[in-house]
Amino acid sequence: MILKKQLIEKELISVLKTVSDPEIPVLTILDMGVVREAREVNGIVKVNITPTYSGCPAMDVIEDDIIKAFDDVGKKATVELILSPAWTTDWITLEGRKALEDYGVAPPLNPTADKEVLLEEKRMVTCPNCKSTKTVVVSQFGSTACKALFKCEDCKEPFDYFKCL
Amino acid sequence: MRDNLIKYILGIADNSLILGQRLGELCGHGPNLETDIALTNISLDLLGQTRNYYQYIARLSGNNKTEDDIAFMRSEREYINVLLVEQPNDHFGYVIARQFYYDVFHYLLMQNLQNSSDETLAAIAKKGIKEVSYHLRFSSDWIKRLGDGTKESHQKIQEAIDDRWVYTNELFMKTEADELLINEGVGVNVLDFKEAYYQKVSQVLEEATLTVPDEKYYQKGGKEGIHSEHMGYILAELQYMQKSYPNLKW
Numbered sequence: 169m170i171l172k173k174q175l176i177e178k179e180l181i182s183v184l185k186t187v188s189d190p191e192i193p194v195l196t197i198l199d200m201g202v203v204r205e206a207r208e209v210n211g212i213v214k215v216n217i218t219p220t221y222s223g224c225p226a227m228d229v230i231e232d233d234i235i236k237a238f239d240d241v242g243k244k245a246t247v248e249l250i251l252s253p254a255w256t257t258d259w260i261t262l263e264g265r266k267a268l269e270d271y272g273v274a275p276p277l278n279p280t281a282d283k284e285v286l287l288e289e290k291r292m293v294t295c296p297n298c299k300s301t302k303t304v305v306v307s308q309f310g311s312t313a314c315k316a317l318f319k320c321e322d323c324k325e326p327f328d329y330f331k332c333l
Numbered sequence: 334m335r336d337n338l339i340k341y342i343l344g345i346a347d348n349s350l351i352l353g354q355r356l357g358e359l360c361g362h363g364p365n366l367e368t369d370i371a372l373t374n375i376s377l378d379l380l381g382q383t384r385n386y387y388q389y390i391a392r393l394s395g396n397n398k399t400e401d402d403i404a405f406m407r408s409e410r411e412y413i414n415v416l417l418v419e420q421p422n423d424h425f426g427y428v429i430a431r432q433f434y435y436d437v438f439h440y441l442l443m444q445n446l447q448n449s450s451d452e453t454l455a456a457i458a459k460k461g462i463k464e465v466s467y468h469l470r471f472s473s474d475w476i477k478r479l480g481d482g483t484k485e486s487h488q489k490i491q492e493a494i495d496d497r498w499v500y501t502n503e504l505f506m507k508t509e510a511d512e513l514l515i516n517e518g519v520g521v522n523v524l525d526f527k528e529a530y531y532q533k534v535s536q537v538l539e540e541a542t543l544t545v546p547d548e549k550y551y552q553k554g555g556k557e558g559i560h561s562e563h564m565g566y567i568l569a570e571l572q573y574m575q576k577s578y579p580n581l582k583w
């Protein structure tokens with residue numbers, strides 16, 4: 169499992185935990201799985217992050233927020249954006265998936281199921297509002313590039329589904 | 334070698350930039366809210382990929398060059414995007430036809446570029462292909478909906494498919510830099526998937542009850558920096574801020 173290759177020094181976790189995805193504020197960047205490496209070298213914290221989507225406008229904000237979070241505890245940090253290996257939705261932690269659902273965004277299914285719900289319109293996505301699975305896709309593109317728009321036929325609420333990448 | 338590599342990357346990146354810009358023009362003008370959001374999300378993906386390519390070119394160039402210099406400060410003849418992506422939005426059928434013709438190509442290109450011996454290009458392609466597969470799904474769906482829709486939608490998408498067909502062949506023309514980079518194992522030989530391209534295009538068009546064009550006359554020039562009359566207007570809008578306020582930052 170690629171997740172194990174994350175190299176994050178224990179002492180830095182408490183600071184990184186305070187930084188969240190600006191588009192989904194309930195999700196910390198650790199739960200999102202975008203932090204690939206964080207270590208302190210000669211008094212400077214070096215953090216490597218990987219973008220969720222190529223055009224994700226949140227990445228620039230996340231970079232600034234990491235630097236600021238370490239600055240608040242008196243540490244200097246540098247952030248580097250790395251492209252390989254490419255981020256996948258599998259890197260979202262269990263806590264992250266729970267946080268997404270509580271926030272009203274249906275977490276990603278596995279890749280096969282993802283295709284089935286988006287293409288064949290099978291009903292497998294659970295409505296984050298009423299937990300019904302009588303849900304249908306409205307648009308493959310939702311409020312941001314990483315989401316698709318769904319609606320629930322039971323409670324009639326529209327909601328975002330986090331697409332599988 | 335470095336100059337050729339830069340030129341090779343520009344050949345891919347400029348397509349994404351100009352198509353992204355064209356789609357961006359539709360922000361707030363899509364036929365309905367969902368389609369509007371989809372088109373601008375595709376635009377965002379393309380511009381994000383463009384940034385990755387341009388940041389890489391900036392690193393290769395040195396001299397404190399930035400991605401913005403490459404995006405905004407070149408003259409028209411220095412952009413080497415294909416003519417297809419600069420074609421205007423006209424009506425919605427034209428937006429979809431252009432997107433579909435490009436998405437099929439883009440998907441096959443990303444699929445092959447993942448095996449590039451250049452690690453950065455391979456990484457960009459591995460990320461890009463996931464996004465492009467959503468784009469292709471979107472444009473193919475619309476081709477089918479319009480083709481197999483009403484009499485009017487059928488006629489309009491057929492018109493756009495016919496008119497934009499002449500720009501498809503340029504996707505498979507190779508520059509000198511392309512040839513050199515293919516030999517290095519960095520570049521993708523687009524001719525390897527030309528047949529697959531036209532097969533896929535025909536298959537979707539037939540499914541959409543549309544006629545596959547058989548015109549053998551093709552347009553070219555973009556890859557040599559010789560653009561259609563539309564390009565100047567695109568660049569005027571794209572470059573306005575950076576030319577008026579050089580080095581401006583958000």
Ligand SMILES: [Zn+2]
Binds near residue numbers: 320323
């Ligand atoms: Zn519901």
